[in-house]
Amino acid sequence: MNINPRLETLPDYPFDRLRSLLEGIGSPDNVTPISLAVGEPQQPVPSWVSTIVQDHDHCWNNYPPFAGTPELRGAIAGWLDRRFGLTPNDLDPQTHILACAGSREALYLLPTWLVPETKNGKRPIVAMPNPFYHVYGTGALASGAESLYLSATHETGFLPDLDSLDAETLERLSILFVCSPANPQGVIATTEYLEHAIRLARQHDFVVVSDECYAEIYDHTPPPSALQVCHEVAESSDANDGSLYDRVIVVNSLSKRSNGAGLRSGFVAGDPVIIEGYGRFRSYIAASIPFPIDAASVALWNDDRHVEDIRAYYRRNIDVAEAVIGDRFGFYRPPGGFFLWLDVGDGEAAAKTLWRDAGVKVLPGAHTSRDDPQGNNPGASYIRIALVNDEATIRTACERLVKVL
Ligand SMILES: Cc1ncc(COP(=O)(O)O)c(C=O)c1O
Structure with missing residues (x-):
């Protein structure tokens, strides 16, 4: 066969x-x-979730919108604003955010959308921390890229050493997966670390896919988002050309934040060019969030208590x-x-x-x-x-x- x-x-x-x-x-x-x-x-999940789902019982027959309802995208934008200070001026729910059926889907599918046949005439590379959430590797494999596992050990502070990326690798690099807080080591990538990754991505034309699904589970210090760091990069370079989130995509979900792993409710946000293209791609193949779950997700993203x-x-x-x-x-x-x-x-x-x-x-x-x-x-x-x-x-x-x- x-x-x-x-x-x-x-x-x-x-x-x-x-x-x-x-x-x-x-x-x-x-x-x-x-x-x-x-x-x-x-x-x-909070007990009120089931009431919301029941209240939307009449919607199970409807195909939900691929990108999530405007209400859901608005609620996600609201949370990103409250949590990371991304103001509505900078973050448009329609162009910067797509709902998806949990972050796993996006982590797997993004490489299929993003990885070209060749980069600078060579086979592209998808790099990820090692150890890592296994789905990054599967997405990379399916895309046809070479997988590069970057050791994230005690010696490197449990995050990949970005300075270890040599010129040939950077030339071929198509995606760099970042996971913060990291599964399994629990370390948080600092603003400086994320800034380094973003600057490299822009310099060498690759995409940072930042897996932030543990962003709300922290001990003392709230982990920064790569999107928030984009603002700092923009401020320091006076860029005002609409490319605020250039080559940066974050992935998140309600699985850990709200104990809602079974809801299958997440989002991708960032670079509007990628969001538009990826949205078109996933509208053919990916599961959308059913209306009752979409409505419950709105309430969950709106609530921090x-x-x-x-x-x-x-x-x-x-x-x-x-x-x-x-x-x-x-x-x-x-x-x-x-x-x-x-x-x-x-x-x-x-x-x-x-x-x-x-x-x-x-x-x-x-x-x-x-x-x-x-x-x-x-x-x-x-x-x-x-x-x-x-x-x-x-x-x-x-x-x-x-x-x-
Ligand atoms: C690092 C990491 N990313 C992504 C996921 C996927 O989560 P979900 O698809 O439920 O959003 C998990 C799940 O355990 C994870 O540990």
């Missing part, structure tokens, strides 16, 4: 790899199993983890997101031990990273722990972890 040989090279999905790794290993009979492997919020509660919930979980784990396994408080990234020496071995001896499921770091050209995997010595369960469960899991590892 003829199939796409590029996509055939796709490795098993991280959670399938975990399933295979743990196959045949039972958890202890005397403990309740706890899974901290998947970054899925375990708390509900529930987000404060969600943020406080994860902070408490980090407090508990810190109190129990202390300074073992290189523990640090993640400045953003809700993952612990613990250096346990051998992540796969630790994941097996944790399941066999403690009934705790975690993701080995190697399952969210790729080998570098020297065959080293920057995630191999780590495990990723999603602090998504309630405080008592997190305490129990961490206590078991320190006991068996």
